[in-house]
Amino acid sequence: MKRLFMSAVLGAAVAVSGAATAGTLDDVKARGTLSCGSNTGLAGFGQPDAQGHWNGFDVDYCRAVAAAVFGDGNKVKFVPLSAKDRFTALQSKEVDVLVRNTTWTSSRDTSLGLNFAGISYFDGQGFMVRKKLKVNSALELSGASVCTQQGTTTELNLADYFRSKNMKFEAVVFATSDETIKAYDAGRCDVFTTDASGLYSERLRLANPDDHMVLPEIISKEPLGPAVRHGDDQWFDIVKWTHFGLITAEELGVTKANVEQMKTSTNPDVKRLLGVEGDFGKALGLQNDFMVNVIKGVGNYGELFERTVGSGSPLKIARGVNQLWNKGGLQYAPPIR
């Protein structure tokens, strides 16, 4: 049975099938590649280089899932999706998983028929302006024109924020990130708004990044994470525990470089993570040592973060709230046992 409804989040009519969609693991295995819904191009998160090789935090999550299933993180097809089209692509099975700076919200988790497999990146929405505007706070933006992207939580938070502060604004909305940032750079709007992570990334694309500044206000919660379709608990569990496995690996000090030798560790937590003891992988329908391949492919959560968006990347984003729970952050994984 199909249901049609208008979604404020999507800004478009979407048919959601109530039918169960079990069997994703079998479909992926039969196809021989994971189909991963990705950015169209967001530096640090998901972007192809000149050779067509995709780099980034989100695309490495795709590689982690491919490594979990196939033992080979390269068995992925990246499907670039705009904000507006991403959910339809997942619902219609064009992609097996969506890893594209997507905020976990109640409507997406329910009416849109998605399950979020965790929060891979804790984010929030911010604003960027030209320094010459001489503005130091978002509260000084009444009457501003604001460039933003269609089909995002950004668009909705923007309206909430300005209305709640009794400030006027004009939203200038585009379908792609390319158009949005180019319009801002060309002076078609006073303000550019998106997730703070996106601000770091898009700022690099401006003609003169130093002419712009990010305002201090963070106006929303944007818990970003991988999403799958409703109706396939096994597949949901695989993506969820791949994410938790990456965090657990960091917590236990298991890295890309030492994962082989860690197999001989006497720590029972390490043994269970790497499938030396217990049934972690088997219970998911995977090889019991699937996390060995995941960590060999992309490293642990901290390594993945630093390489793609952190200190080892042009974005240089601090770990901040994305630090592990025992180091003052919010990243936390339930126990493997």
Ligand SMILES: N[C@@H](CCC(=O)N[C@@H](CS)C(=O)NCC(=O)O)C(=O)O
């Ligand atoms: N997290 C927000 C915003 C996500 C989003 O699409 N942001 C834009 C602006 S940075 C983007 O990533 N565009 C990149 C692209 O279209 O590939 C959401 O889930 O709605």
